[in-house]
Amino acid sequence: MSLRFAVLTLLDIEPGSGYDLKRRFERSVIHFWSASHQQMYRELHKLHGEGLLDCAEQPQEGRPDKKIYSLTDAGRDTLRTLATAPASTQKIRDPFLLQLFAGHHLPPAQLRAELERHLAEHRALLETYEAQNARFYKRPPEQRQRLWLAHQPLVLGIATEKTWINWAEQLLARLESEEAG
Known part of the structure; x- marks a missing residue:
């Protein structure tokens, strides 16, 4: 592509x-x-x-x-x-996930701070996506019908961000629990 x-x-x-x-x-x-x-x-x-x-x-x-x-x-x-034409499958290439993979080399406070920074970015992106989604649904019905497939990457983006945020919140809770215990 x-x-x-x-x-x-x-x-x-x-x-x-x-x-x-x-x-x-x-x-x-x-x-x-x-x-x-x-x-x-x-x-x-x-x-x-x-x-x-x-x-x-x-x-x-x-x-x-x-x-x-x-x-x-x-x-x-x-x-x-x-x-x-067939579309190739995209592989994930995320520097933060690589950093997390080697996270045992980072001080816990630094790892937590980095996770919190990424979490804030993903929350902001979700907010942006949800605002775009709301604008889509304000379009006239005939436009929504014509563009419903073009809207699907946004729907996936919203679901992906919600999943990432849920995962990161659970990871953050675990990191805090590990530090406290």
């Missing part, structure tokens, strides 16, 4: 400018696919150059014209091809 796939998918949902695409990416895809703003803009230009995107210029007062990108028929065909 590639950034190309993510960009085509986001523009399939709704045409937009590079800035619109960046904002949509940050509210959705970034939680399971990473790319810098520069990479996204390079990909937009590349896709346009390959004839997979149309670009209409929209005049703006006092600013350069805004470029609105949309899929061409060739872009839709490429998206279909990418969507039907």
